[in-house]
Structures are given as C-alpha cells and as structure tokens.
Amino acid sequence: MASKPTGQMISRTRTTGGRLWQLLPVDWGRVQEVTNEPVPGHIKRWWFALGGTPAYLFFIQLTTGILLSFYYVPSVDHAYESVGAITTTVPFGWFVRSIHKWAGNLMVITVLLHMCRVFFSCAFRHPRQINWVIGCGLLVCTLVMGFTGYSLVYEQLSYWGITVAAELTATTPLIGDLLASFMRGGDQIGPNTLTRMYNLHVGILPVTIIILIGLHVAVLRIHGVSELSFESPEARNEKGGQALAKSMIGVKLLALFVALAALGCLMMAWKNPFPVRAIAHELTMESSRIFWIVGAVVIATSSVLLFRGHTYGLLLWLLVGILGLGKLLFDLANSEAADTGLWIAASVVLAITVVYGIARHNRFTEGKGEDKPFNFFPDHIISEIMIGTLLLFLLTLLSLVFPAHLGEKANPLVTPEHIKPEWYFFFQFRLLKLTGLNTAVALTGLLVVLIVAWPWVDALIERISPGKDIGVYIGIVAFVLFLVFTVWESLV
Numbered sequence: 001m002a003s004k005p006t007g008q009m010i011s012r013t014r015t016t017g018g019r020l021w022q023l024l025p026v027d028w029g030r031v032q033e034v035t036n037e038p039v040p041g042h043i044k045r046w047w048f049a050l051g052g053t054p055a056y057l058f059f060i061q062l063t064t065g066i067l068l069s070f071y072y073v074p075s076v077d078h079a080y081e082s083v084g085a086i087t088t089t090v091p092f093g094w095f096v097r098s099i100h101k102w103a104g105n106l107m108v109i110t111v112l113l114h115m116c117r118v119f120f121s122c123a124f125r126h127p128r129q130i131n132w133v134i135g136c137g138l139l140v141c142t143l144v145m146g147f148t149g150y151s152l153v154y155e156q157l158s159y160w161g162i163t164v165a166a167e168l169t170a171t172t173p174l175i176g177d178l179l180a181s182f183m184r185g186g187d188q189i190g191p192n193t194l195t196r197m198y199n200l201h202v203g204i205l206p207v208t209i210i211i212l213i214g215l216h217v218a219v220l221r222i223h224g225v226s227e228l229s230f231e232s233p234e235a236r237n238e239k240g241g242q243a244l245a246k247s248m249i250g251v252k253l254l255a256l257f258v259a260l261a262a263l264g265c266l267m268m269a270w271k272n273p274f275p276v277r278a279i280a281h282e283l284t285m286e287s288s289r290i291f292w293i294v295g296a297v298v299i300a301t302s303s304v305l306l307f308r309g310h311t312y313g314l315l316l317w318l319l320v321g322i323l324g325l326g327k328l329l330f331d332l333a334n335s336e337a338a339d340t341g342l343w344i345a346a347s348v349v350l351a352i353t354v355v356y357g358i359a360r361h362n363r364f365t366e367g368k369g370e371d372k373p374f375n376f377f378p379d380h381i382i383s384e385i386m387i388g389t390l391l392l393f394l395l396t397l398l399s400l401v402f403p404a405h406l407g408e409k410a411n412p413l414v415t416p417e418h419i420k421p422e423w424y425f426f427f428q429f430r431l432l433k434l435t436g437l438n439t440a441v442a443l444t445g446l447l448v449v450l451i452v453a454w455p456w457v458d459a460l461i462e463r464i465s466p467g468k469d470i471g472v473y474i475g476i477v478a479f480v481l482f483l484v485f486t487v488w489e490s491l492v
Helices: 003-022 028-035 052-069 079-088 093-120 129-151 156-170 176-184 191-223 233-239 247-271 285-307 311-333 340-359 376-401 423-435 437-452 454-464 470-491
Strands: none
Touching: 052 093, 052 129, 052 191, 052 376, 079 093, 093 129, 093 376, 093 423, 093 470, 129 156, 129 191, 129 423, 129 437, 129 454, 156 176, 156 437, 176 191, 285 376, 423 437, 423 470, 437 454, 454 470
C-alpha cells in the first residue's frame, strides 16, 4: 500500500515538470542537439579557447559598470568628485572600480591575443572572412570603450586625451571636422563632451559589442570551429586530413610573441611602476575579507575540476593554496588577525592535495585523445569555468595590490608636462611623435583598412606566391613593430 502513493507522487511530478516545459514552445531535444555539437580536439589547449575570455571579461565590466553607475555623476562639475567618492567613501567602491579597470585592460589583451591566434593559424581564410571583420569591429569597440572609460574620470589624462583625440580626428579627410565636432559636442571641449563619452560608454558601445558578439557566435556556429592538427604534414597527408599545413608554425609563433610581449610588459613596468599606495588596501580588514571570499570560491571550483580528473583543477588549486598560505604568513608576520590553527589546517589540506594529485596524475583527462572531438557540455563548459575562475582570482589580486588611483582633476589652463594615454594607445602616440599629425592619421587609417581587409589581401598574396607564407612574415613584422613602439613609448 505504501508504494502506490509514491508512484502517484512521481507521476504527478513528471506531469508537472512536463507542463512547465510546455510553457515554452521549444523543442528542447533539438536545442540540446544544436548546442552540444562536438568541439574539435585542439580546443582543449587553453590558448585556442581565448575567444570566450573577452566575453567573460565583458560580462564582468557590465556588472561592475552598472554598480559604478549608481554613484557616478556624468557632469563636469561632479564627475571627478563622484569618482573620488567611489574610490574613498563608498563601501567596496575602490574594489569595484579596480575590478572594472583591470577587466578592461585584460579584455584588450585577450582580444589582441585571440586575433593573433586567428591570424597566425590562418583561421581567417575562406569561408571565415566575415567573422574576421566582425572580430575587427569588436577590437575597435574594445579600444573605444577603454578610451571613453578613462575619459569619464575627468582627470588630467581624461581632458587632454580627448583634446589629442579630437585633433587627430579633425585631420580625417572630408569628414574630420564633423567627427571632431561630434566627439566634443561642439567647437570646444565642455559639458556636452562628457555627456557624449558617457552615452557611448554605457549605452551605444555595450549594445554594439553585444550585437557583434551575437553575430560572431552565430557565424562561428554556421561555419564551425576551424580544424587544426598538431600532427606532422606526412601523417596528415596519409590520413587525407584537410587541416591547415602551417598551423603548428602559427602556434609556435604565437607562443614566441606572447613571451616577447611579456618581456615588454616587464620593461614597461620597470620604467613606469604601477602607482601602488604602499599596498594600503591589502592591509585592511576589508581587503582580507575579499581575498578569502574569492579564494574560497576559486578553491571550491578547483576542487570540482580536480575531482573530475582535470589537471587544470590541480594547478589552480595549488596556485590559490600557495598564495593563501603566503597571505596567512604575511598576516602573522605583521600581527594581523590570523589564526595559527587556520595556517596549520591550510598546510595540511595543501599537502593532501599535492599527494592526491601526484597519486592520480596518470588518470587526468588532459593529454588523452587530444585531437579527438569532445562535447561542448559539460567538457568545454568546465574548461571555460576554469578559465573564468582563474580570471576572477587574477582580477582580485590585481585590484588588491594595484588598486585604481585618481590623478589630478582636469584643468584646461594647465597642460601637463608628462602625460601619456593608456598603454594600448602607446603605438599610436609614438607614431604621432615620429611622423607628425597628418602622416600619423593617414598611416593609422591605412593600417586599419589593411587589417580589416586582410583575408582578401592574404588570398591575393597566396595567388601570386602560393605556399610562401608571405602573410605570416608580414604579421611578424607588424607585431614586432607594434611591440617595439609600445615599449619605446613607455620607456621615454
């Protein structure tokens, strides 16, 4: 008699669940089939999954931007003071602003790295030319987002950055004066300028980026992810594969350029150190709570990955664990509120994790069937969660150690002696100093057109000199010039 009510309850539950699904007239089986198409095996390598990283960072910027907008006042008289209040008065305001700033910088870096990966693996070739153009649009929107973002602070960098940008825009043939007037909101920089920067930053550009991301994913879904192989050319020919013959060379070039870029960043940081306020925020109880809360989230995610047999979970767990131990030792050495028992417990858990990882290292999923397709859900989703969790922890560390600072308030009557734009405009700034205003604008316009039209330029080069990979060498020269000009400007 007891089993009958149980069966009725199960039947009612299934009926209720079926009715709930019927509220949405969607074939969920078809949706699962479409969204769970097998992903090429090379996507297991994290540098090929960089496309999702800028989207994740953009979501962080949207979230933190909405929080900042509750306190920011977009007017010449109150903008600087409202940013100052966010930084010093609003609870956790300095942290949210720092996360917003660092997410923007990392978004520029990841978009550039993703486009470099696509370029050097030749993933822009037919039939993916349109997606390359969409990617170029996303890069431009990301750079403009950065420009409008630091313009809203209305410090000296903001005012004089807009001044230089308006002068550059005014030299554009035919429509230069009209564009410059639109940017300023009149003949001179004034209240309308800040309003336009605000509308661009919080309205027009985010909507444009969302639309472009949607188009980018849709086109990617139509054509599929470009197939790359890491086997030798002989093995590919024997199997009759259609993978790009030079994909491995492109990957090695990308790795080399990332190393060079990292070296350039170290040189820039050595010459222009970050404005660290004696790590003031790191010594406060507020920052300690942030560190441990985010660290706990990262450790929980890493534990799930480790349990599922992912090497990334072990590495991420160890990274956070070691940094956590370092933070505990730092607190103990400075007589901060830290429990010795917590330090001992953390050491024991870290040691157990190391032993566990070593014991089952041969059972990790990475390294097995690298070139075999795998499911989008849950396999690829787990990799994206791992990357997102690592980014969350990295953004937290950057915000705690290098919080966003506030410069002098904008003053139209005082021209700063030494002022530079954000690092991603160093190339343009150095080009401006070397060639002059008109030449710099002409070269920049030509470079933008060349980058956008590169799939068709590359096809023309291949028809003239097939198999010579001239486009790859052009990309090497362009990247090195960009890196040299950027580091050069930072060291001057």
